[in-house]
Structure formats: structure tokens, C-alpha cells
Amino acid sequence: MSTQTTAHTMAIQASRKPSAFTLERFWLYLILCLFAFMFLMPIYVMLVNSIKPLDEIRAGNLVALPLAPTIEPWVQAWSQAQIGVQATGLKPYFLNSFLMVIPAVLISTALGALNGYVLTQFKVKGGTLLFGLVLFSVFIPFQIVLIPMARLLGELGLAGSVKGLILVHTVYGIGFGTLFFRNFYAAFPQELVKSARMDGAGFFVLFWRLMLPASLPIVVVNIIWQFTNIWNDFLFGASFSDYSSYPLTVALNNLVSSSTGVKEYNVHFAGAFIAALPTLIVYIVSGKYFVRGLMAGSVKG
């Protein structure tokens, strides 16, 4: 009996949670800190230099904190800098980007969800081939479609407009959207669908009332993906838009490359930061939905 108890306490001692800061942990943290530093450094440099007067940057030390912080470069970049013909700042192009990205993301997400729903829940003749073709569009390089797309936009009368960019990005977004939703819906519990069909749910009711509410995680994944891609796109923006419809990325490029006279680095930093903010915010706000399991409770888990 007593030997048993001793063995028992020993076992407990042996499995106590290790609290000591071991050498292994030290290396682990060191490497993690190094990577964190690598990723955070550029953001720090951008932020710090965007609130310095130009002389401080010219003085040479990019890493130093500002001596006389000012928001003037941000105001400049936002509403005063010379980008097109007029000194409008990035403001109108920021708006252009939103006018482009919101409809493009919503439409491509809706179409991707519908495609995924049809491809998984109905026995579509040639569905696998169709899906393969849709998937193929994901791998087509942007450059290949530039000329045919320019032609198409011209025929449709959408060349040089935000609407044209919406169309281009929607078309490109369908491939990934379909991929995401198809894979998500392929794992959707079959008995739920059967049950809904027996209860009398038709094509759209089943989709709208049952599939879509359960799809929040993949909707968020798709939105983050599409938003980031479309917001950051430069090639289509530069190819298919004109002065009135430039997205922010193109305007930023113009701001940085076309300014005459003095290079206003602080304004450039502020402009770049403005351009990067929306994707950053989208990720921070919606990232938590990645981990949410919304299917809990529907079937035995």
C-alpha cells in the first residue's frame, strides 16, 4: 500500500507542468522575436517617417523617432498632393477603390457560393469537369487576359470605368470563390440537406436558410482573400482605368513616381500607409471568424 502511494506521488511530481525557462524555449522565443522584428520593422519605418517633417528624413536616419511630429504629410497625401491633373490627394482614388472592391467582392462571393452549392448538392452532369475548368481560371496569369479583356471592355462600353474593373475582378474572383465554397460544402452534413428536402425546402430556400447561414467561416475567408487581392491589384487597375477611375494602387504609384521637384518621402510614406490600411483592418476585424465552428450542434459532434 505504502509503496503504491509513493509511486503515485512520484508519478505526480514527474508530470508536473514544466515552468522553468529552458534553453529550448530561449531559442524558440529568440527566433520568433527575430521574425516579428522583420515583419514589424517596415511598418515602424513607414509610420515614423510619415509623421516627420521632410528635413528630418533628409538628415538621413530612417529609424529615428520624429523630433517634431506632424500630421502634415498625412493631410498632404490624403487631400492635397498632385496626382492627376489636379491636386486632389489620394481621397478620390480611395473612394474609387472602395467602389470597385465592394461590389466585386460581394458579387464574386455570391457567385462562388452558388457554384459551390450547386456543384456539391446536386448531381450536375459534367460537374467535375466544369469545376476543373473553373479551377483552371485560378491559374491563368493576369497578363494573358489583358488584351482580350481590353477588347471585351471596349465592346461593352466599360473601358476606363470603375464598372469595368468590377467586372474584371468579379470574373477572376469566381474561380477562387468556387474552390473555397465547393470544398466547404462538400463537407456539409448530407443528412441536413436530406432533412431539409423532406421538409419541403426548394433550391433557394435550402441555400438561403440552411447553407448560407452555416457558411460564415468560409464567407469570411473568401471576403478576406478577395478583398486583399482586389484592393492590392495594380495591373488591371493600370490597364483598364483612366484618370477618373484609377484605383488607389495606381494613384499611389503616380503620387510616388510623378511628383516634380522635391521627392516628398514623408508624403509617400503616409500615402502608402493609407493604401495599406483597409486590408489590414479587414484582416484584424474578421480574422476571429476563421476559428469559429458554426456547425456545432447540428449533428452529433
Next chain:
Amino acid sequence: MTSLTIENVYKQFGQTKILQDISLDLADGEFLVLVGPSGCGKSTLMNIVAGLEEPSAGRVTLGTRDITYLPPDERDVAMVFQSYALYPNMTVAQNIAFPLEMRKVPKADRQAAVQKVSNMLQIDHLLDRKPRALSGGQRQRVAIGRALARSPSLFLFDEPLSNLDAKLRVDMRAELKKLHMRTGVTTIYVTHDQVEAMTLGTRIAVLKDGLIQQLATPMELYERPANLFVAGFIGSPSINTAEASVDASGNVCLQAQPVGVRIDPVHVNKTVIFGIRPEDLVVDSDGVIDATVSLLEPTGAESYVLVDTAFGEFTLRMPGPGQFNLGDKLKLSFPAAKVHIFDKASEVRLND
């Protein structure tokens, strides 16, 4: 009024035959259990009745309507699934009302129906909860409530208790039986659990390899299995079997010792299978079978005694804890009326 007739239903995928010539007749209010090992086609048959799959041939009639090719929602059939299949984004009340909403039942009537079934199933305190906040037993009640709310003419249960723990399964089994007695709705119930089949069914259809092996009342199935498969599938512990011979006058003999059963003399000189249920073996000093106790399995109310005999291992069912020790030498006898004889090749029952 709402009888169900399944006539000559076949189902095959390419060369694979899932169901072969299935014909069943359910009277109004009958509780038919489909039982069989996995892959026997019982769920496919259920899906064909539900309208989730189409038969390759055959006809399904509910009441006076031919429903063979009707879409599932026009059949007036409700189904309870093994995984409960509750809609995760809707509350319990919305789940129960969903089939009614799809049928455009006015809101007031829907609420009344939800109240009625939730009272009946004692889930009225859960109406505002989402399925994920319910226990397994509660989820199953909600699923049953959702099926009940439509007042269908036919109920289908696809292994509804398989996901519950043992204790709850027994409770829910009794409740299902009470529910059926109260509502009197014609029901088909699929299970692989023979205890569920025996306790719930007014009749049981045993399926294997897409064929109905036997369709009979629970007691008939137990006392007069039509073939060796049914004899082995129904009953726990399972039936004891041994090879036996048939003498010139048709007497079945275990090692030249007649067992007291005569079969049709056409089977003379054949090898047959002798079967006896564990509770029909009697310890008897005049017995013909010599046995040695090799294992004791007390379960409380009764105990199973495994014995070695010249014909292989037999199991005896004894009331109480059992009075034997390992290695005890016993002699066993059995009433001739309780003996089952099957053809060795075709496995078909040979005696009456």
C-alpha cells in the same frame, strides 16, 4: 387508410445490386422494423420510401397514391435521422416549425403545432435554444418533434437511437413505443440493433445482401427463424449450432444420437445444421450432450455459461448468478420442440 405497399423494388448501381425484389405491405398503424447488418440495403430502402433515392424498378404506394417518383416533400412522409439533422442556425421552435413554414401554414397554426408537440415530448422549456446548446437526448426529441409537427401519414426512423448512450437509448426506445401507441402513425424503423427491433416492431423484416430473409412478428422470428442467418442475427447470446446428420428414416442425429426431430426423408444422408437457443439447453443428468464449463459470464439477473462439447462451444442461459464452477462436467438435454434444423448448403429451415 395510410397503408404502405412496396412492390418488387430493385435498386442497383451498375453491377452492384443493392436491393432485389423487395415487396412489403404495411397496414395502417403498423410499426415495421427493418433490421440487418451494415450494407444490407436497409437505408437504401428507407431512402426510396422517403423519395431521396429512386428505385431502379418497382412501385411504392402510400394510401391510394403512387409515390414512386414523387419528390420527397410531396409524399407526406417525415423522417428522423441518425445524426438528428437539426438546422444549426435555427432555434428549437424554428426547427419544429420549419416543415410547416415550407408548407405555408399560417403562423398562428404553426405556433400551436409547436406548442402541442413540445408539450408532448417535454421540450417546451427548450424552445428558444439553438441545437448546439442541447444534449443528445434533447436533440433527438427535437428531431422527433419536427417530424411529428407535420402530422405525416408515414414516419421513417433511420437508426435514431444509435448516437445516444446506452441508458438513454433504452429510455428513448420506450418513449418511441409509447409515442407510436398514442399517435398510431404507420412507421418504418431502420436499425441494426436486434433488441430495438424485437421490442419496437409489430413486424420485423430481416434484410441481408438486398434480400428480405424473413418478414414476421418478433416472436415468430425468434421461435421459427426461416434460415440460419435470421436464427443467428436475432437473439443474444446467439443460437448454438452444430453439424448433424440425417439417418435413413429422416431422424436428425448428433453423432448417431437422435435428437428427437424428424424431417422430410428427401434430406436423408445430408449434413444439416442443428440449432438450439441458449435458454433451451437444460442441465440434466440424463442428457445426451457431455459438456465442460469453460467460462462464466454473470450479468446480474442471469448468467451465461460457456461450455465445451464434442460439437464445439455452446452457451447456456441461466437465471441468477449461476451455480457452476470452471471445469464442472455437465450433461445437457433439450426439448425436441425447441430444436431448429437448417440445410447446410442453402441454410434454409428444414423442420416445422
